[in-house]
Amino acid sequence: MKNKNYSFYLGIAIISTLAFIAIFAPWLTHYDPIGQNLMSTLAAPSRHHWLGTDNLGRDVLTRIIYGARIDLSIGILAVLFPFILGTTLGLISGWRGGWFDVILMRIVDTTIAFPFYVLAIALVFVVGAGPKSIILAISLVGWVAYCRIIRAAVLVAKELDYVHAAKLSGLPTSRILRRHVLPNVISQAIVFSMSDIVLSILAIVSLGYLGLGVPIPTAEWGSMIQEGQAYILQQWWIPTIPGVMVVIVGFGLSLIGDGLVKRLNK
Amino acid sequence: MSTPFLSVRNLHVDIETNRGLLKAIRGISLDVNEGQSIGIVGESGSGKSITLKAILGLLPKNARITSGDIFIEGQSLFELSEKARRQLLAEKIGIVFQDAIAALNPVLTVGTQIAEIPHRRMGWSKEKSRDRAVELMTLVGIPEAEKRLKVYPHQLSGGLRQRVAIAIALSGNPRLIFCDEPTTALDVTIQAQVLRLLLDLRYKENTGIVFVTHDLAVVNEICQEVNVMYAGRFVERGNVQDTFQDPTHPYAYSLLKSAPDMDHQVERLFSISGEAPDLTKAFVGCPFAPRCFAVSDLCRSTEPDLLPIRTSLSACHHSQNYLDKLSEAKA
Amino acid sequence: MSEVILSATGLSKHFVGRQSLVSKLRGKEPLTIPAVDGVDFEIHAGETIGLVGESGCGKSTLGRTLVGLYPATAGELSLYGESIGQERTLEQRRSVQMIFQDPFASLNPRMSVGDMLKEILLFHKLVSKEKVDERCKELLSLVGLPLSALQSFPRQFSGGQRQRIGIARALALEPKILIADEAVSALDVSVQASIVNLLVDLKRDLGLTMLFISHNIAVIRQISDQIVVMYLGRIVETGPTEQVFADPQHPYTKLLLSSVPKMTPGSKLGEAPDGELPKMQAHFQGCRFQSRCPIAVESCLTLDPELLQIRGSHHRVACQLVH
Numbered sequence: 021m022k023n024k025n026y027s028f029y030l031g032i033a034i035i036s037t038l039a040f041i042a043i044f045a046p047w048l049t050h051y052d053p054i055g056q057n058l059m060s061t062l063a064a065p066s067r068h069h070w071l072g073t074d075n076l077g078r079d080v081l082t083r084i085i086y087g088a089r090i091d092l093s094i095g096i097l098a099v100l101f102p103f104i105l106g107t108t109l110g111l112i113s114g115w116r117g118g119w120f121d122v123i124l125m126r127i128v129d130t131t132i133a134f135p136f137y138v139l140a141i142a143l144v145f146v147v148g149a150g151p152k153s154i155i156l157a158i159s160l161v162g163w164v165a166y167c168r169i170i171r172a173a174v175l176v177a178k179e180l181d182y183v184h185a186a187k188l189s190g191l192p193t194s195r196i197l198r199r200h201v202l203p204n205v206i207s208q209a210i211v212f213s214m215s216d217i218v219l220s221i222l223a224i225v226s227l228g229y230l231g232l233g234v235p236i237p238t239a240e241w242g243s244m245i246q247e248g249q250a251y252i253l254q255q256w257w258i259p260t261i262p263g264v265m266v267v268i269v270g271f272g273l274s275l276i277g278d279g280l281v282k283r284l285n286k
Numbered sequence: 287m288s289t290p291f292l293s294v295r296n297l298h299v300d301i302e303t304n305r306g307l308l309k310a311i312r313g314i315s316l317d318v319n320e321g322q323s324i325g326i327v328g329e330s331g332s333g334k335s336i337t338l339k340a341i342l343g344l345l346p347k348n349a350r351i352t353s354g355d356i357f358i359e360g361q362s363l364f365e366l367s368e369k370a371r372r373q374l375l376a377e378k379i380g381i382v383f384q385d386a387i388a389a390l391n392p393v394l395t396v397g398t399q400i401a402e403i404p405h406r407r408m409g410w411s412k413e414k415s416r417d418r419a420v421e422l423m424t425l426v427g428i429p430e431a432e433k434r435l436k437v438y439p440h441q442l443s444g445g446l447r448q449r450v451a452i453a454i455a456l457s458g459n460p461r462l463i464f465c466d467e468p469t470t471a472l473d474v475t476i477q478a479q480v481l482r483l484l485l486d487l488r489y490k491e492n493t494g495i496v497f498v499t500h501d502l503a504v505v506n507e508i509c510q511e512v513n514v515m516y517a518g519r520f521v522e523r524g525n526v527q528d529t530f531q532d533p534t535h536p537y538a539y540s541l542l543k544s545a546p547d548m549d550h551q552v553e554r555l556f557s558i559s560g561e562a563p564d565l566t567k568a569f570v571g572c573p574f575a576p577r578c579f580a581v582s583d584l585c586r587s588t589e590p591d592l593l594p595i596r597t598s599l600s601a602c603h604h605s606q607n608y609l610d611k612l613s614e615a616k617a
Numbered sequence: 618m619s620e621v622i623l624s625a626t627g628l629s630k631h632f633v634g635r636q637s638l639v640s641k642l643r644g645k646e647p648l649t650i651p652a653v654d655g656v657d658f659e660i661h662a663g664e665t666i667g668l669v670g671e672s673g674c675g676k677s678t679l680g681r682t683l684v685g686l687y688p689a690t691a692g693e694l695s696l697y698g699e700s701i702g703q704e705r706t707l708e709q710r711r712s713v714q715m716i717f718q719d720p721f722a723s724l725n726p727r728m729s730v731g732d733m734l735k736e737i738l739l740f741h742k743l744v745s746k747e748k749v750d751e752r753c754k755e756l757l758s759l760v761g762l763p764l765s766a767l768q769s770f771p772r773q774f775s776g777g778q779r780q781r782i783g784i785a786r787a788l789a790l791e792p793k794i795l796i797a798d799e800a801v802s803a804l805d806v807s808v809q810a811s812i813v814n815l816l817v818d819l820k821r822d823l824g825l826t827m828l829f830i831s832h833n834i835a836v837i838r839q840i841s842d843q844i845v846v847m848y849l850g851r852i853v854e855t856g857p858t859e860q861v862f863a864d865p866q867h868p869y870t871k872l873l874l875s876s877v878p879k880m881t882p883g884s885k886l887g888e889a890p891d892g893e894l895p896k897m898q899a900h901f902q903g904c905r906f907q908s909r910c911p912i913a914v915e916s917c918l919t920l921d922p923e924l925l926q927i928r929g930s931h932h933r934v935a936c937q938l939v940h
Contacts, residue, residue: 181723184686185783189737189790190710199736203727329805443893444672473671474834476893478876500806503835503878527882544810546839547880551858555839557811561775 028279034272042088051082053239062255074248074258076237083239084261090240092269094151095221098158099213105159106166107209111197113167114174124167131164136223144232154233158220165216166209173205207284214277218270225266241265289360290317291378291461291494292341297354299333299340306566310336310349312518318462321492325509325526327502327541331562332515334498338466343375376407380455384467386447390439396423396450397435403457422453427483445476452483462494463487469504481508502545506530514538517563517573524598534600536578536608572602580604580611619662621698622793622826623683623713628656628692630675630682651900652678654850655692657924660794665820665827667841667858669834669873673894674847680798680830684715711741714792718799720779724771730757730782731767734789741790756785761815777808781815788819796828801836813840834877838862843931846870849895849905852924856932866927866934868910904936912938 041048057077065072071080113121140157147153177183178201186196227233228242236243241262248259299311310333318324328334339345341356343363356363358378363371383389391399397419405415416435423431426449439447448468455463465484469477485508487493497509505512505526512529514522514537522535533539543556560577563569571586572578578585584603592601602608634648641647653675660666668676681687683694688703695701701709717723725733734753738744744752750767757766760781771779780800787795797816801809817840819825831837837844837858844861846854846869854867865871895908904922907913916937924935934940 181717181719182725185715185717185723185786186725188684188686188710188715189740189786190705190707191737191740195736195740199728200725204725329807445893473894474832475671475872475876478878481878501878502806503880506880506882507878530880530882541806542880544807545880546810546813546833546835548835548838548874548877549879549881551839554817555810555814557814558807 025279025282027275028283031272031275031277031279034268035276038088038092038269038272041085042092045085045089049079049082049085051079053078053083053086054237062251064255065257071257071261072255074244074255075251078239080258080261083244084241084265086239087241087244087262088265090151090234090238091221091224091242091266094154094224094234095217095269097151098155098220098224099162099216101155101159102162102164102216103166103209103213106163106168107170107206109163110167110170111174111202111205114171115178115193115197115201121171128164128167131161134161136161137226140223140227141232144227149232149235151234154224154227158223162216162220165212169208169212170205173208174201177201177205207280211277211280211284214273214280218273221266221269225262288319289357291320291322291359292316292318292496293357293360294341295355295357297337297340297356298352299336299345299349300352301336301346301349303348303566308566310518310565311340312565314354314518314520316513316520318494318496320461321488321494322511323488323495323497323509325505325512326496326498326515327500327505327512328515329500329541329562331517331565333518334500334515335466337515338464338496338498342379342381342464343371376403376458378461380458380460380463382448382451382455382463382465382468384470386444386451387439389451390447390454392439395436395438396442397437400450400453400457403454407458418457419453422456423450425456425487426450426453427479428453443476444472445479448472448476448480449483452480456487456493460493462496464496464498466498467500468497470499470501477504484508502530502542503548514541518565519573519601520592520599521574521601522598523592528597532596534595534598534605535602536580536604537574539608540579580608619664621659622662622696624659624695625683626657626693628679628682628694629654629690630678630687631690651850653682654901656847656850656852658845658852658855660826660828662793662826663824664843665829665841666843666845667837668828668830668845668847669832669837670847671832671873671894673849675850676830676847677798679847680715680796680828683828684713684796685710686715707741711790712793714787714790714795716780716783716787716795716797716800718802720776720783720803723783724779726771729768729770730785733782733786734767737786737789743789743791752789756789759788759819760785775808776804777812780804780812784812784815784819788823794826794828796830798830799832800829802831802833809836816840834873846873849901851905851935852933853906853935854933855924856930860930860932866932866939867906867936868912869906872909872911914938 055078057073059077060073061075061077063069063073069079069081071084074080074083109124113124136157139161140154143153143157147156183196183200186200224233225242225245228240229246231243231246233242234240236247244262245259252259294314294316297311297314301308301310314337316324326334326337336345336349340351345351358374361374363374366374397416400419400422401415404410404418405412410418419435420431423434428434428446428449439450442450469480472480481504484495488495495508497505499505509526512524512526513520514535516537522529522533522538524534529538530542533542540556540558544558546555558577563573563576572589575581575585582604588603590601590603592599595605604611629651630653632650632652634650636645636647656679668679670676678687682689685701685703685705693700696709696712731753734756735749738749738752739746753767754764757764762778762781762785766782771782774782801812804812813836816827820827829837829841841858844855844858845852846867848869854861854865854870861870862874865874903918903920904910904913907917910917920937922935922937924933925940926933927939
């Protein structure tokens with residue numbers, strides 16, 4: 021029943037297409053994403069502007085494409101740091117146990133209780149709006165999930181006989197963790213990271229909508245929704261399509277995530 | 287000759303797997319008379335567990351009986367509605383599984399579970415069912431039965447749990463008990479107690495037993511008749527003494543010689559080369575041919591039928607003289 | 618008698634349960650399970666010792682303590698006369714190796730067989746980089762696996778084949794003692810036979826010393842020349858296999874041997890007194906077997922029997938009524 025993995029490839033197709041569009045943005049559209057043209061604001065979709073223009077005459081399609089760059093790249097970066105940090109801490113904590121583990125788990129519990137948006141807003145006021153504060157906020161809160169996932173997986177793995185065998189063969193702990201434990205636990209973190217990227221993008225878009233994300237006039241889906249919401253009755257596509265993009269990204273990533281689960285559990 | 291209590295005729299079962307259609311059972315017939323104890327022996331993949339499940343109507347969703355018939359006291363199960371079939375099975379047959387922890391409901395007390403069939407299906411009053419539960423628990427050798435009624439399965443040891451499972455199996459007054467590896471997970475000394483209990487039940491209540499296991503020694507102790515299963519079919523059937531001393535099928539022979547015996551140390555255990563065939567793939571001839579020391583061209587082209595030889599039945603073209611091939615091979 | 622490789626004196630391994638802060642403050646003792654409780658025995662070069670017992674007897678724990686997976690709670694363990702604990706030198710580590718029970722959990726699913734063998738061979742500098750492939754091939758043929766196995770991953774093998782890989786891994790380190798912890802218990806009868814044959818062959822060809830832990834008494838009979846019977850953390854009887862089987866002395870050994878179903882026609886199950894394993898306690902009063910013992914007397918409740926020789930032979934029994 022090979023059709024079970026078509027969804028996986030569909031997910032890959034979706035995300036690669038989006039990534040391609042994002043990377044090759046300048047070659048795909050000649051418009052300037054922040055270039056205003058007050059002579060032709062709120063234009064309907066036409067041959068020149070496939071998705072029309074917004075209230076400042078900027079080409080909507082171009083802004084969507086450049087928005088993909090921002091949202092996708094920040095989304096991935098914002099997950100990369102928590103992934104690495106959380107995995108490393110979870111690995112050590114699960115393996116060693118003891119005081120390190122106890123203290124770390126209390127920190128984890130505290131961090132989970134912390135409201136993310138409050139932290140994000142505070143950081144924006146301290147560090148200033150923009151990609152840096154978003155990534156920082158997400159990282160400070162996001163590492164926790166990876167830490168727990170990896171720690172739980174390590175607690176199970178270290179009781180397995182092949183890990184015992186590795187210990188018995190005298191291999192040093194670093195080698196055991198690196199070659200025997202990590203490759204067998206990391207798949208769970210990878211699967212989780214797929215949905216985490218979606219959550220991060222949602223966070224970025226939400227912050228953008230609140231005006232706390234990437235500052236305007238940079239094209240970003242969240243701020244596009246916020247700016248365009250006033251025009252929702254006539255030029256409904258201006259605020260809606262950025263939202264649809266987020267859904268598509270989420271869909272693609274979750275297909276990949278599900279597909280990975282199936283492949284890794286074979 | 288009276289009708290056998292249970293009769294299985296030419297049963298075929300297919301299982302849908304993601305590797306293709308698995309022909310798990312390829313034509314099995316079996317008769318069990320009242321009070322008889324029968325063993326079904328095989329290794330993993332032989333189909334012995336599926337046989338049990340097929341007869342009891344416990345096949346998983348992806349498995350189907352594709353042909354054959356099952357009769358209980360002459361009544362064909364397939365002529366009955368689903369409900370009537372279950373009713374008949376519940377009345378006449380008890381089941382004991384390997385893993386009592388999985389078979390017992392963890393949130394109900396032991397007493398409740400043993401009393402369930404009398405109370406719910408036989409319509410007895412609560413008091414009567416409760417008394418019956420105590421009776422059964424004493425019968426299966428659970429000490430201080432009255433006190434243990436309110437105990438939960440996880441509070442009991444493995445041996446006691448298995449006894450509870452047997453008590454539940456007996457609660458409907460079955461004429462036949464099916465056991466699927468009931469003692470495999472138990473310690474040897476506890477296994478001996480449970481096996482002796484089953485033997486006692488046979489003697490006292492004339493309950494029949496169908497015992498599915500991979501453990502040849504257990505079959506030797508408990509069963510009168512043994513059926514050896516390989517690749518979805520019976521390859522040998524006979525009474526236990528004859529089959530164990532003088533097997534008529536090379537697989538049965540190989541299996542017997544590869545099992546270490548408590549009573550002697552041998553120079554070398556017999557080992558069977560190769561692996562059991564993949565039943566998702568079609569094959570020609572005898573399924574044991576690739577691994578058989580007595581194989582001939584006939585074996586590779588025609589699958590042998592289960593035919594009488596001496597006091598047994600054997601599915602082998604060379605059941606008469608396969609042992610000669612063995613000494614030839616060694617020479 | 619050949620030289621002693623491994624010897625244990627008064628060896629104990631207790632597992633201590635976790636304790637809540639509240640109960641610690643109340644001065645309560647944490648729940649302790651004395652899985653192995655004061656064991657004396659020796660392994661001589663060239664022997665194959667069969668360690669038997671039922672669940673809770675401590676045989677697996679003993680095996681794992683000997684191999685260094687667990688630190689001993691008390692007692693002495695020495696290798697070639699030198700005391701060792703859980704922290705071992707590389708050479709000591711190599712000397713005692715283990716084969717595990719579950720063929721599906723004993724191999725790293727993400728490492729090919731070749732990589733797994735190379736890793737340990739190279740780490741211990743047992744062969745040079747140039748010679749390592751050759752050595753891997755030698756090991757594979759020792760355990761009866763084809764060369765193609767080197768590039769394959771565990772999931773491509775059957776249970777019996779995985780056990781062979783596990784044996785190859787253990788042998789790669791050229792151990793002095795091989796401890797098999799229920800190494801054939803998860804296998805089908807015919808596959809089990811081939812692995813038992815393999816171990817017997819290796820023992821003969823490589824002069825291996827083995828400790829074979831199993832609950833399957835028939836297999837133990839087949840493979841071992843010395844037998845050690847354990848019950849609730851203690852050794853109750855030990856001696857040459859043939860002698861113990863022919864003339865078991867300890868009531869538990871008698872019970873155990875008579876409970877095993879036999880293949881001989883017309884066999885009848887022995888009389889097994891009813892009774893369950895008593896609960897594990899931190900401290901036992903007197904003999905641990907008295908609750909199930911058919912010949913127990915008053916003094917068995919208070920006297921803890923020692924493992925003593927019978928008539929000066931190598932047959933030793935821990936029962937005051939025997940001596």
